[in-house]
Amino acid sequence: MSATANPKSGEARCPGISVQDLLARDSRPVPAYLTSQNYSFLGDEDIPYERYTSQAFFDQEVERLWPRTWQWACREEHIPESGDYYVYDVGPYSVIVTRTESGEIKAYRNSCMHRGTKLKPSFSSGASFSIRCPYHGWDWNLDGTLKSFPCEWDFPHVRAEAMSLTPVRLGLWGGFVFINLDPDAPPLLEYLDPLPKHIDSRVFEERYVAQHIQKELNCNWKIASEAFLEAYHVMETHSQLMRTNGDANTQYDFYGDHVSRLINVAGSPSTFLKEAMTEQEILDLFLIGDRDDVAEGLVVPEGGNARQVMAQHFRDSVGKKGPDLSQVSDSEIVDSIAYFVFPNQQFFSGVSFPIVYRFRPLGMHEDRALFDLILLKPRPTDGTRVEPALPVWLKAEESYTIVPGMDPYVGEVFDQDTGNMQAAHEGALAAAKPGATLGNYQEVRIRHFHQTLSKYLGSTD
Numbered sequence: 340m341s342a343t344a345n346p347k348s349g350e351a352r353c354p355g356i357s358v359q360d361l362l363a364r365d366s367r368p369v370p371a372y373l374t375s376q377n378y379s380f381l382g383d384e385d386i387p388y389e390r391y392t393s394q395a396f397f398d399q400e401v402e403r404l405w406p407r408t409w410q411w412a413c414r415e416e417h418i419p420e421s422g423d424y425y426v427y428d429v430g431p432y433s434v435i436v437t438r439t440e441s442g443e444i445k446a447y448r449n450s451c452m453h454r455g456t457k458l459k460p461s462f463s464s465g466a467s468f469s470i471r472c473p474y475h476g477w478d479w480n481l482d483g484t485l486k487s488f489p490c491e492w493d494f495p496h497v498r499a500e501a502m503s504l505t506p507v508r509l510g511l512w513g514g515f516v517f518i519n520l521d522p523d524a525p526p527l528l529e530y531l532d533p534l535p536k537h538i539d540s541r542v543f544e545e546r547y548v549a550q551h552i553q554k555e556l557n558c559n560w561k562i563a564s565e566a567f568l569e570a571y572h573v574m575e576t577h578s579q580l581m582r583t584n585g586d587a588n589t590q591y592d593f594y595g596d597h598v599s600r601l602i603n604v605a606g607s608p609s610t611f612l613k614e615a616m617t618e619q620e621i622l623d624l625f626l627i628g629d630r631d632d633v634a635e636g637l638v639v640p641e642g643g644n645a646r647q648v649m650a651q652h653f654r655d656s657v658g659k660k661g662p663d664l665s666q667v668s669d670s671e672i673v674d675s676i677a678y679f680v681f682p683n684q685q686f687f688s689g690v691s692f693p694i695v696y697r698f699r700p701l702g703m704h705e706d707r708a709l710f711d712l713i714l715l716k717p718r719p720t721d722g723t724r725v726e727p728a729l730p731v732w733l734k735a736e737e738s739y740t741i742v743p744g745m746d747p748y749v750g751e752v753f754d755q756d757t758g759n760m761q762a763a764h765e766g767a768l769a770a771a772k773p774g775a776t777l778g779n780y781q782e783v784r785i786r787h788f789h790q791t792l793s794k795y796l797g798s799t800d
């Protein structure tokens with residue numbers, strides 16, 4: 340079926356209550372960025388499985404995608420002092436992000452200018468007064484200039500000015516340090532548009548990394564990322580969520596080449612739930628989960644609803660310690676509002692569960708990926724410094740529920756998500772059918788992603 344076969348393609352929506360209907364019942368005015376929709380039909384051709392399984396396709400991504408896109412490498416709180424560094428790795432690329440003596444943040448290729456040795460181990464972080472190669476001891480200042488190297492008499496052909504570490508472009512937004520290996524890439528804020536217009540950067544700046552989990556996955560990095568670009572899978576994969584969360588009525592939007600969004604409502608059951616739920620029953624279930632300051636015994640008043648009660652509870656409890664939430668809408672507090680930024684990252688702006696995802700290939704393997712999950716919490720308003728949580732590394736077969744501090748209910752949801760991924764990759768290899776078939780609306784963010792990917796790779800399939 341071609342994109343033009345049916346003029347109605349992409350117009351159908353889930354029966355039952357829509358996100359916009361629910362936003363209209365909010366106890367506060369809902370900002371325009373949420374009451375707007377930005378969807379159009381992008382075609383309905385299958386997505387070739389070789390995009391996930393072929394080493395040649397992976398190699399094209401290494402050549403044309405990863406070195407040209409903005410990716411967050413670390414948070415500013417990872418490198419608070421001069422000399423602190425953090426290494427970001429993606430496929431074969433490795434970048435050192437550090438803070439110089441003057442307090443400026445800089446990024447360099449993690450490769451020695453002598454014979455190329457990695458200056459800092461992959462996935463490492465720490466502090467050092469200079470950046471010194473472990474092989475022969477060439478040494479660089481934090482600002483990237485060459486400080487010294489042994490046996491200078493043997494290198495009359497080396498000019499120190501030409502041997503500075505190779506700088507990498509860097510941009511800051513929301514407390515995240517983004518890098519881009521392409522000196523000609525568009526500026527970060529232009530690339531992120533309209534995210535910085537929709538979400539005040541302070542939403543993320545005023546938080547710190549309270550939990551960080553890195554999970555290895557036996558699948559292509561795109562299979563992992565795409566599992567979080569749609570809520571179509573919720574009914575089957577997370578059926579326990581149907582009593583408290585929307586699924587097929589989730590709203591999907593995309594903007595330009597680099598940004599897409601979903602709004603998945605909480606406190607409103609699935610349209611396809613067989614049982615009838617009262618607002619009080621929804622609220623009682625809603626209280627399970629990784630929600631700080633959860634209070635038992637909340638009651639839905641006559642004429643009220645679970646969403647409003649839960650949102651007000653957050654205003655009263657969390658808002659007391661952090662930013663003023665008195666005018667923030669119910670939706671911005673309780674719903675999952677997730678912005679995807681091409682190629683590999685998602686930012687959840689919701690107040691009650693501010694999480695961030697990042698996906699990347701692990702090494703040079705098209706069937707290995709690393710999934711970073713971070714949970715952000717408000718930093719103390721009195722200026723006390725809080726240490727970002729160290730990452731906990733999970734093997735593919737390990738459960739999120741073993742991570743210290745992980746809410747078991749939330750851990751189970753991530754286990755369900757990551758539990759599909761190896762089968763999705765292996766099934767793509769086992770298929771006779773050449774590609775994946777997508778829903779026109781619910782899976783449009785996956786299609787949007789692939790269309791942008793094609794632009795970067797210079798192909799049109």
Ligand code: FES
Pocket residue numbers: 451452453454455456472473474475476477
């Ligand atoms: S390779 Fe780095 S000092 Fe020789």
Ligand SMILES: [Fe+2]
Pocket residue numbers: 566567572573576577756
């Ligand atoms: Fe999921």
